[in-house]
Amino acid sequence: MKRKGILQAINRIGVALTVIATFLVACKPVKEYQKNKLNDSEMTLSNRKLQKTETNFQSYREGASGANGGKTGGGCGCN
Amino acid sequence: MKKLFLSVIALYIGVLSSFSQATVKQDSAYKPRRLSFEEANIVSSYYSQDGTHAAVTGGLGSEKLSDIATTFDVKFSKFDRFGRKHSLTGELGIDHYTSASSDKIDPATISSASHADTRVYPSLNWSMENNTKGKIVGVGASFSNEFDYNSLGFNINLSKKTRDRNGELSVKAQVYLDKLQLIYPIELRTDHDPSSANRNTFSASLGWSQIINTRLQLMLEGEIVSQDGYLGLPFHRVYFNDGSVHVENLPSKRMKVPLGLRANYFMGDNLIFRTWYRRYFDDWGISSNAAMLEVVYKITPFFSVTPYYRFYQQSASDHFAPYGEHTSSDQFYTSNFSYAKFLSHFYGAGFRVAPPEGVFHIQHFNSLELRYGHYQKTTDLNANIITLSAGFK
Numbered sequence: 053m054k055r056k057g058i059l060q061a062i063n064r065i066g067v068a069l070t071v072i073a074t075f076l077v078a079c080k081p082v083k084e085y086q087k088n089k090l091n092d093s094e095m096t097l098s099n100r101k102l103q104k105t106e107t108n109f110q111s112y113r114e115g116a117s118g119a120n121g122g123k124t125g126g127g128c129g130c131n
Numbered sequence: 132m133k134k135l136f137l138s139v140i141a142l143y144i145g146v147l148s149s150f151s152q153a154t155v156k157q158d159s160a161y162k163p164r165r166l167s168f169e170e171a172n173i174v175s176s177y178y179s180q181d182g183t184h185a186a187v188t189g190g191l192g193s194e195k196l197s198d199i200a201t202t203f204d205v206k207f208s209k210f211d212r213f214g215r216k217h218s219l220t221g222e223l224g225i226d227h228y229t230s231a232s233s234d235k236i237d238p239a240t241i242s243s244a245s246h247a248d249t250r251v252y253p254s255l256n257w258s259m260e261n262n263t264k265g266k267i268v269g270v271g272a273s274f275s276n277e278f279d280y281n282s283l284g285f286n287i288n289l290s291k292k293t294r295d296r297n298g299e300l301s302v303k304a305q306v307y308l309d310k311l312q313l314i315y316p317i318e319l320r321t322d323h324d325p326s327s328a329n330r331n332t333f334s335a336s337l338g339w340s341q342i343i344n345t346r347l348q349l350m351l352e353g354e355i356v357s358q359d360g361y362l363g364l365p366f367h368r369v370y371f372n373d374g375s376v377h378v379e380n381l382p383s384k385r386m387k388v389p390l391g392l393r394a395n396y397f398m399g400d401n402l403i404f405r406t407w408y409r410r411y412f413d414d415w416g417i418s419s420n421a422a423m424l425e426v427v428y429k430i431t432p433f434f435s436v437t438p439y440y441r442f443y444q445q446s447a448s449d450h451f452a453p454y455g456e457h458t459s460s461d462q463f464y465t466s467n468f469s470y471a472k473f474l475s476h477f478y479g480a481g482f483r484v485a486p487p488e489g490v491f492h493i494q495h496f497n498s499l500e501l502r503y504g505h506y507q508k509t510t511d512l513n514a515n516i517i518t519l520s521a522g523f524k
Contacts, residue, residue: 080344089397094427097350097393102520105176105200115470116411116419118354119391
């Protein structure tokens with residue numbers, strides 16, 4: 053049973069790595085002057101400032117948190 | 132509550148008027164050697180929820196709660212003689228909430244320990260950016276205080292861009308040292324003066340962001356979080372199947388591993404897809420998947436609308452059981468529905484306006500955003516949140 057779980061996990065990691073490798077192979081070097089779309093304020097690879105309070109309440113109502121730029125500790129969580 | 136609301140309005144007007152003064156326009160290549168103002172942001176939100184599974188009353192009872200939160204941050208920067216940019220960001224956050232379930236800690240009192248509470252959380256961060264080498268190093272400290280809880284946090288972060296500036300590796304470490312007063316439900320108290328306990332959180336994260344082409348970029352992020360100390364909350368009741376009532380009891384250690392993937396794609400000239408996925412698991416038996424899609428539609432280059440949807444799914448913790456289902460043979464027990472098996476949906480829309488002449492023609496009033504969201508959990512919890520953000524440069 054445990055072995056089956058480990059094999060499943062390895063399988064999933066393999067699929068994820070294949071997807072990531074495909075993306076990386078598809079990379080084309082982009083020069084600074086070609087980054088006008090990438091430099092748009094909506095293209096930032098992080099949460100918006102006003103998502104901070106949303107992330108906060110979700111971390112209190114849900115068992116999982118992290119990997120989204122938010123905090124992973126500190127504060128009571130009473131509210 | 133009313134005073135706090137008026138204070139927030141006054142803060143907005145104050146900041147607005149201070150930036151409405153005409154100032155000398157700086158050249159974009161100008162590099163100040165003295166610490167000078169770069170940007171400021173105010174974010175205010177109002178959150179309200181209702182549900183039927185309050186942890187204070189053992190997983191059965193009103194979860195009615197409202198919270199008004201405001202954060203204000205201001206960033207200053209300067210360049211040193213080596214051309215490195217130093218940035219100093221100060222932030223102050225204030226939350227005020229009222230909670231129906233917290234009032235049940237001691238129902239005999241008019242206003243019990245956490246019936247209504249205010250949390251104040253200042254923080255200070257410094258970073259140094261070496262643009263020639265593509266390196267950023269930063270440190271920060273934070274503090275959070277509320278009636279029965281204090282938290283002290285420290286962080287350090289480093290990032291390095293690749294030679295072609297298309298990739299970036301970032302590393303971050305955080306520590307939170309928390310102290311909480313052990314305020315038990317009234318019927319389970321043994322003495323008058325509550326004792327205290329500690330909770331420590333250590334986290335390390337590694338991120339890689341990569342430009343794929345002129346329209347697509349993505350980021351991978353992995354984190355390991357280790358917690359120790361008192362990880363439950365002392366006023367959470369648990370009712371056993373024999374009718375006896377106990378205080379929530381959870382292990383004194385927890386290890387969490389969230390892994391995230393973010394990808395943003397600019398399609399055509401006015402459509403942006405912002406996507407995020409997170410896989411999470413911990414040693415309390417919770418595993419979860421979260422995914423979010425935001426579609427930004429630019430009606431003009433300076434005005435956009437953004438509908439969004441977030442899906443979340445989690446399995447139950449090994450230590451969770453609902454009201455009246457734990458037995459005396461259980462070593463750990465909680466009826467907090469944050470640890471239950473459930474799905475949640477969060478959806479809404481927002482708009483953003485950032486005209487070059489400034490919002491309302493106020494030169495330094497850089498952007499204004501408003502966003503509404505509705506949240507629903509399959510465990511009978513519904514919530515609404517509305518957030519307003521104003522940026523000044």
